[in-house]
Amino acid sequence: SGTSRPVRILHHVQKVAQYGDAQSVLSAVDSYCSKIEWAMNVGDLKGQILDAVVLETRPHYVLELGTYCGYSTVRIARLLPPGARLFSIEMNPQYAQVAREIIQHAGLDAKVDILVGCTSDLIPQLKKKLDIEKFDFVFIDHWKVSYLRDTKLLEECDLLRPGSVLLADNVTCPGAPDYLHYMRTSPRYESQYFPSRLEYLQVEDGMEKSVFLA
Numbered sequence: 001s002g003t004s005r006p007v008r009i010l011h012h013v014q015k016v017a018q019y020g021d022a023q024s025v026l027s028a029v030d031s032y033c034s035k036i037e038w039a040m041n042v043g044d045l046k047g048q049i050l051d052a053v054v055l056e057t058r059p060h061y062v063l064e065l066g067t068y069c070g071y072s073t074v075r076i077a078r079l080l081p082p083g084a085r086l087f088s089i090e091m092n093p094q095y096a097q098v099a100r101e102i103i104q105h106a107g108l109d110a111k112v113d114i115l116v117g118c119t120s121d122l123i124p125q126l127k128k129k130l131d132i133e134k135f136d137f138v139f140i141d142h143w144k145v146s147y148l149r150d151t152k153l154l155e156e157c158d159l160l161r162p163g164s165v166l167l168a169d170n171v172t173c174p175g176a177p178d179y180l181h182y183m184r185t186s187p188r189y190e191s192q193y194f195p196s197r198l199e200y201l202q203v204e205d206g207m208e209k210s211v212f213l214a
């Protein structure tokens with residue numbers, strides 16, 4: 001087939017969603033991916049958990065690992081106060097371009113920067129490049145085998161402060177067992193599991209919320 005799945009999702013959003021209306025963009029993606037073709041967006045059920053954690057955290061600086069089509073990027077950015085900034089890292093340039101256009105359709109491009117590259121390369125550059133001290137909220141949704149490595153990298157690069165919140169998608173399906181074990185045994189985190197379902201399916205999944213202590 002000529003176009004990619006993310007491009008087909010973008011075309012659907014551009015056709016049916018109201019420009020500047022983030023909720024209509026989210027609804028367009030969710031209806032497309034539940035009726036036409038599945039895609040690995042966090043979805044509306046786990047998205048409600050994401051919303052609650054963002055609202056509770058009221059973050060000023062947000063980091064997202066794994067942008068894909070920008071669904072969770074829109075989900076988070078729509079809840080941020082003016083002046084807050086969201087940086088999202090995506091290693092696939094095609095995904096990143098689709099995400100930029102979906103985020104722009106939602107009217108949230110002023111709050112969001114998408115960085116194209118590998119998290120292990122970019123995370124050590126963030127302080128210098130972005131002139132940021134710490135992230136208040138991190139949404140982890142990229143390669144499941146990289147969750148733990150990149151969390152340790154955030155610690156080593158001094159990008160977390162006491163109270164920083166990390167929320168990880170898919171800790172049950174596909175699963176991130178080494179990340180879960182680390183978070184649930186480390187004295188440096190207070191961790192909590194939120195059971196849910198895999199996006200658009202009846203399969204069990206869940207998200208792990210971990211607060212960095214010191």
Ligand SMILES: O=C(NCCCCCn1ccnc1)c1cc(-c2ccc(F)cc2)cc(O)c1O
Pocket residue numbers: 040041042065066067089090091092118119141142143144169170173174198199
């Ligand atoms: O692999 C996932 N995401 C990472 C995609 C690539 C990230 C690239 N990248 C970005 C930055 N650095 C690297 C993912 C997979 C599934 C899933 C669940 C069940 C199933 F049968 C098949 C797939 C569900 C998700 O919710 C996911 O997030």
Ligand SMILES: [Mg+2]
Pocket residue numbers: 040041042141169170
């Ligand atoms: Mg995911």
